[in-house]
Amino acid sequence: MFKDTDFIKSCDVPGPTKEAIRAIILYKSDVSPTDKVVDCGCGTGGITCEFAKRAGEVISIDTNPEAIEITSKNLEKFGLGDNVKLINDDGANALKDIDGIDIAIVGGSGRQLENILDIVHEKLNSKGRIIITAILVDTKVEAINKLKSLGYNPQIMEVNVSNGRVLDRGILMISENPIAIMTAQKR
Amino acid sequence: MFKDTDFIKSCDVPGPTKEAIRAIILYKSDVSPTDKVVDCGCGTGGITCEFAKRAGEVISIDTNPEAIEITSKNLEKFGLGDNVKLINDDGANALKDIDGIDIAIVGGSGRQLENILDIVHEKLNSKGRIIITAILVDTKVEAINKLKSLGYNPQIMEVNVSNGRVLDRGILMISENPIAIMTAQKR
Amino acid sequence: MFKDTDFIKSCDVPGPTKEAIRAIILYKSDVSPTDKVVDCGCGTGGITCEFAKRAGEVISIDTNPEAIEITSKNLEKFGLGDNVKLINDDGANALKDIDGIDIAIVGGSGRQLENILDIVHEKLNSKGRIIITAILVDTKVEAINKLKSLGYNPQIMEVNVSNGRVLDRGILMISENPIAIMTAQKR
Amino acid sequence: MFKDTDFIKSCDVPGPTKEAIRAIILYKSDVSPTDKVVDCGCGTGGITCEFAKRAGEVISIDTNPEAIEITSKNLEKFGLGDNVKLINDDGANALKDIDGIDIAIVGGSGRQLENILDIVHEKLNSKGRIIITAILVDTKVEAINKLKSLGYNPQIMEVNVSNGRVLDRGILMISENPIAIMTAQKR
Ligand SMILES: Nc1ncnc2c1ncn2[C@@H]1O[C@H](CSCC[C@H](N)C(=O)O)[C@@H](O)[C@H]1O
Ligand SMILES: Nc1ncnc2c1ncn2[C@@H]1O[C@H](CSCC[C@H](N)C(=O)O)[C@@H](O)[C@H]1O
Ligand SMILES: Nc1ncnc2c1ncn2[C@@H]1O[C@H](CSCC[C@H](N)C(=O)O)[C@@H](O)[C@H]1O
Ligand SMILES: Nc1ncnc2c1ncn2[C@@H]1O[C@H](CSCC[C@H](N)C(=O)O)[C@@H](O)[C@H]1O
Numbered sequence: 001m002f003k004d005t006d007f008i009k010s011c012d013v014p015g016p017t018k019e020a021i022r023a024i025i026l027y028k029s030d031v032s033p034t035d036k037v038v039d040c041g042c043g044t045g046g047i048t049c050e051f052a053k054r055a056g057e058v059i060s061i062d063t064n065p066e067a068i069e070i071t072s073k074n075l076e077k078f079g080l081g082d083n084v085k086l087i088n089d090d091g092a093n094a095l096k097d098i099d100g101i102d103i104a105i106v107g108g109s110g111r112q113l114e115n116i117l118d119i120v121h122e123k124l125n126s127k128g129r130i131i132i133t134a135i136l137v138d139t140k141v142e143a144i145n146k147l148k149s150l151g152y153n154p155q156i157m158e159v160n161v162s163n164g165r166v167l168d169r170g171i172l173m174i175s176e177n178p179i180a181i182m183t184a185q186k187r
Numbered sequence: 188m189f190k191d192t193d194f195i196k197s198c199d200v201p202g203p204t205k206e207a208i209r210a211i212i213l214y215k216s217d218v219s220p221t222d223k224v225v226d227c228g229c230g231t232g233g234i235t236c237e238f239a240k241r242a243g244e245v246i247s248i249d250t251n252p253e254a255i256e257i258t259s260k261n262l263e264k265f266g267l268g269d270n271v272k273l274i275n276d277d278g279a280n281a282l283k284d285i286d287g288i289d290i291a292i293v294g295g296s297g298r299q300l301e302n303i304l305d306i307v308h309e310k311l312n313s314k315g316r317i318i319i320t321a322i323l324v325d326t327k328v329e330a331i332n333k334l335k336s337l338g339y340n341p342q343i344m345e346v347n348v349s350n351g352r353v354l355d356r357g358i359l360m361i362s363e364n365p366i367a368i369m370t371a372q373k374r
Numbered sequence: 375m376f377k378d379t380d381f382i383k384s385c386d387v388p389g390p391t392k393e394a395i396r397a398i399i400l401y402k403s404d405v406s407p408t409d410k411v412v413d414c415g416c417g418t419g420g421i422t423c424e425f426a427k428r429a430g431e432v433i434s435i436d437t438n439p440e441a442i443e444i445t446s447k448n449l450e451k452f453g454l455g456d457n458v459k460l461i462n463d464d465g466a467n468a469l470k471d472i473d474g475i476d477i478a479i480v481g482g483s484g485r486q487l488e489n490i491l492d493i494v495h496e497k498l499n500s501k502g503r504i505i506i507t508a509i510l511v512d513t514k515v516e517a518i519n520k521l522k523s524l525g526y527n528p529q530i531m532e533v534n535v536s537n538g539r540v541l542d543r544g545i546l547m548i549s550e551n552p553i554a555i556m557t558a559q560k561r
Numbered sequence: 562m563f564k565d566t567d568f569i570k571s572c573d574v575p576g577p578t579k580e581a582i583r584a585i586i587l588y589k590s591d592v593s594p595t596d597k598v599v600d601c602g603c604g605t606g607g608i609t610c611e612f613a614k615r616a617g618e619v620i621s622i623d624t625n626p627e628a629i630e631i632t633s634k635n636l637e638k639f640g641l642g643d644n645v646k647l648i649n650d651d652g653a654n655a656l657k658d659i660d661g662i663d664i665a666i667v668g669g670s671g672r673q674l675e676n677i678l679d680i681v682h683e684k685l686n687s688k689g690r691i692i693i694t695a696i697l698v699d700t701k702v703e704a705i706n707k708l709k710s711l712g713y714n715p716q717i718m719e720v721n722v723s724n725g726r727v728l729d730r731g732i733l734m735i736s737e738n739p740i741a742i743m744t745a746q747k748r
Contacts, residue, residue: 485730509733509734510728510730510731510732510733511725511731511732511734512730512731512732513731534721534723534736536721536736536738536739538698541697543672543697543699544697544698544699544700545697545698545699546696546697546738547696547698547738547739548738549721549723549736549737549738549739550736551723551733551734551735551736552723552734552736
């Protein structure tokens with residue numbers, strides 16, 4: 001496992017996705033060593049590093065060149081990356097050239113979520129899994145509605161985590177912001 | 188109502204107790220214009236200002252002289268304070284000289300919670316209410332056990348609030364830390 | 375204060391709005407004894423009873439006749455209701471005949487939220503407050519967007535409450551479902 | 562992955578530990594195919610089944626014979642169990658005969674938590690991990706204090722999950738009760 005603080009960070013790139021969320025995504029993904037994974041909006045590389053350890057192949061995309069750079073640095077820090085391809089492009093564009101996806105993570109989409117899901121749906125293998133994370137309330141509704149319109153039976157889980165600081169005077173709980181995880185599986 | 192940002196703050200004094208928690212405390216207190224209220228650990232004055240507006244008399248205590256000062260400033264800012272007495276002392280000590288309490292708020296106690304509750308119990312009117320807030324997990328257990336041992340039927344509510352930032356790109360929810368509110372009423 | 379369990383309930387009517395949420399709504403409403411309040415979607419009467427105690431006049435509306443009946447029973451149980459008018463109609467319709475609103479609570483709207491907010495906006499006094507509660511994620515987005523389009527500066531707070539059962543073996547926390555509270559004030 | 566509803570349940574046995582919590586425990590455990598795992602208080606077998614799939618060897622203990630029976634049924638349902646030993650005994654007693662533990666999960670302890678942790682500490686391999694789940698506030702404090710006194714640097718994470726029901730009228734979020742996860746690693 002990685003600790004949140006293990007990751008190299010940059011002020012201009014969001015992430016890494018926090019530990020509990022990474023754990024839940026990994027679990028829901030049912031990842032296996034032969035899976036082809038796309039991480040759309042790889043940010044700091046929190047999700048990319050987790051799947052690099054467990055999947056066959058990972059393709060990580062981000063519009064922000066700095067995100068690609070910092071994801072690359074984190075992969076290197078953890079001795080990972082041999083099975084990872086980094087693409088600095090818009091997800092909706094980069095996905096056009098990717099086929100046979102087993103697991104598609106959408107951790108960032110700008111205003112392209114519907115487009116990205118259209119292409120992901122097309123490129124996803126049968127039994128393939130889509131996992132979308134959201135920090136905006138709007139994204140939750142948009143993701144669920146789009147997944148429904150594509151014929152999926154989507155699920156949504158919202159997670160509120162707080163972490164303790166174990167002080168001399170007692171245990172002080174500090175909250176993380178709520179994160180929603182929307183998931184769907186292709187028939 | 189006050190907004191959280193309405194209060195003058197100081198780096199060295201915790202508080203103010205956040206809006207939702209102030210609202211719940213006010214509601215649970217059933218405060219009326221004849222009530223005598225003690226605010227033990229008044230900090231920034233978040234609770235003191237609320238009760239100054241609604242109670243007959245408020246006595247606010249804090250070991251930290253800066254807390255007394257900043258509470259005083261906030262009362263002044265809101266045009267309140269005529270019915271408020273500020274005491275710079277340990278709660279366990281100051282409470283010895285106070286009688287006929289209708290509502291006792293314990294928002295800070297250091298390691299004196301049991302002592303403070305012993306004295307509060309003695310000085311509390313029949314039908315009087317005790318309200319304790321906790322940011323430490325340990326304080327929750329200590330408060331409930333002490334209230335039970337004093338013969339109360341204590342209640343505990345834990346509140347996790349997140350507030351939205353309404354941005355152009357959507358609604359981003361930001362979490363406050365969890366707060367527990369323990370309450371009891373004298374027979 | 376009322377306990378959640380104080381209210382008469384019916385299987386076919388949702389509510390009452392839980393204690394912490396009632397407390398926060400009351401606080402945000404800044405209700406005073408001269409205020410004219412509309413409770414659109416009064417359900418079990420949880421909100422209606424609170425405002426009946428504190429406002430000048432309350433008009434409570436529900437499309438469900440059983441909600442009107444049970445709200446009436448709860449008002450009677452608490453010795454309230456002299457200043458309450460109950461209307462069994464769609465909110466969007468009933469609101470057309472109501473003027474000079476100081477506080478509008480929308481606790482239920484079916485698919486009429488935008489219509490209801492259009493009329494509320496028209497009938498709301500200057501400095502009047504709108505408070506919308508939501509259990510659906512979609513309602514949060516719809517409410518915020520509509521309030522923005524009407525020229526308001528809306529706020530949203532999400533509240534996760536858990537209540538303790540104080541057992542011999544310890545304190546067991548039981549969660550309520552998350553509730554969002556959207557608010558806005560007319561200039 | 563298992564869904565919560567995949568597990569056979571019994572009214573008299575708590576569990577299964579919910580999906581998000583199982584995911585986080587798995588992640589924090591860093592389980593590998595050679596690990597020896599103890600699940601103290603296996604209940605319905607939620608945790609036992611997860612580790613049976615991923616660890617070398619699992620020993621599951623419960624004082625309640627019905628928990629042992631239902632854990633056995635769930636293992637069978639999922640085609641697992643060849644590497645699992647079930648013991649119907651008190652954890653503090655059964656652990657005395659177990660050596661070389663890599664991962665110790667304590668999901669139930671009655672009033673024996675301190676005793677159980679004393680023995681777990683003794684039997685845990687270097688680099689071994691202890692994971693305790695708590696539904697009682699008291700257990701959080703007890704676990705952290707005991708782990709500290711045994712020389713660990715314990716961590717605590719509290720998780721509040723809500724799951725969506727995707728309805729025609731929108732997304733309704735339903736809360737699970739809060740769960741705390743306390744972890745520590747032997748040097
Ligand atoms: N349309 C799009 N295509 C590709 N990347 C996008 C995008 N819209 C937003 N993003 C990227 O999505 C990222 C979201 S932050 C992701 C954090 C990441 N999961 C981690 O664990 O580190 C940002 O870096 C942003 O640049
Ligand atoms: N034994 C004690 N007696 C009096 N005050 C105490 C105390 N132990 C801690 N305190 C005070 O308790 C305060 C807790 S912070 C309270 C914040 C306050 N409710 C607000 O809304 O602003 C601190 O200012 C601290 O100095
Ligand atoms: N368009 C509409 N006009 C009026 N009432 C409506 C409505 N759409 C839904 N409702 C009503 O809104 C209610 C929501 S439940 C409200 C619970 C209430 N706040 C309490 O504390 O008891 C339901 O009773 C439903 O019948
Ligand atoms: N001292 C002790 N030794 C062993 N089991 C115990 C115990 N005290 C409590 N338990 C057991 O701990 C269990 C807690 S419920 C555990 C649920 C389980 N993690 C799951 O996923 O299904 C109960 O079945 C209870 O019988």
